[in-house]
Amino acid sequence: MDKLNIAVEFLLEHKLLLTILIIVLISMIKRLVISQIRGDVAFLTEVQRKWMSRTKNGTFLLIIVILFMLWQTEISKFALSVTAIAIAFVVASKEIILCFTGSIQRASSRSFVIGDWIEVGKICGEVIEHNLMATVIQEIDLHHGQYHFTGKTATLPNSMFFSYAVKNLNFMKRYVYHDFQITVVEFVNLYPLFPELYEKIEAHCEEFSEVAKRYNSVIEKHAGVDLPGAEPHIHITSGINGEQFVHIMIFCPTEQAIHLEQLIREDFMIAYHEAFGKDRLL
Structure with a gap:
């Protein structure tokens, strides 16, 4: 002793x-x-x-x-x-104090937890760690229409939560509203192509259509807003040079979004080629 x-x-x-x-x-x-x-x-x-x-x-x-x-x-x-x-x-130590208060703001508002997909400024990713000073995310390439991890890890100081809005994208982990456009240089009537295109899109989405509708309904109830729905959407806009932009939006599993986009693009190109001949270019 x-x-x-x-x-x-x-x-x-x-x-x-x-x-x-x-x-x-x-x-x-x-x-x-x-x-x-x-x-x-x-x-x-x-x-x-x-x-x-x-x-x-x-x-x-x-x-x-x-x-x-x-x-x-x-x-x-x-x-x-x-x-x-x-x-x-x-x-x-102003920045350090802002990081501490940013951590308190995050905890009090419950804006996200570990495992959520978030967007802060121009950075998107899955939250893998957060502490009193910073939040660490695995970056996801959402701004280029992709939904895969880039392999980069971003460390965000919590002070950023006072400068940028924090968008919680967690529902996108399973299903996503994936929209893309196809540019048509020739100014032709494209509307007759749409009925068949709708049928082919629905055929591609048939295996998960019921689950997509239920999940879409869950998101609507959780968010309290009227979302576009689980069915495909197609509309056309025009450019200043007379070109046409075919906008297509589908509600689909996140991991299948890019594959489905390629199938739909192929379907449109085949239908366009059959309707307007081999000499017209997309």
Whole structure:
């Protein structure tokens, strides 16, 4: 007991050494817990990511609380003696403060959780981690009409939530309103092609049409708005040079959207070729 008391007194007298020991010990425990949560799987589930994020955030807060209690006397003396420096520090750490408050704003509004697809500014992706300072997402190439991961990881400071609107795209993980256009240079009557094109689109979507209607209804009830519906939509607009743009929108499983687009483009080109001859070009 005497040796233990001597060791405790020594550590309390040398707070810097004690601080290092506390950080190292808690970090080792954190790594051990995270390794247990991760296991030997190649791909993390959403539940694993949530628990890993909670572990990291919890250990970070624990370290902050312990160090604050340990250095409370020194912090109080410092705050009282160097008020001007403290004010300058607050001004200099404006971005850090915004990150903290942005984290509080995200938590209070529940705008997204780990596993959701979000869009912040021009960046879209799936949330894989969030903490007091930043949110980490796996980027998705939505702005080019694609729905696959780019392989890039983006770290967004939480201060961005005050500068950009956060769009939750979570319903797009399963089904998406996929729209694209086909440009026709010749100004011809394209409307006679549409009945057959509708039939072919419905044939392509037949295997999931019932599920799509139910999912569309669920989204409408959740959002409280009247959405376009699960059936395909086709309309035409014209350009300044007389060209025509055929706009097609389908409600389909996200992973099949690009494949279905290619099938529909092929159907349209075949119908256009049969109706207007081999010499006309798209």
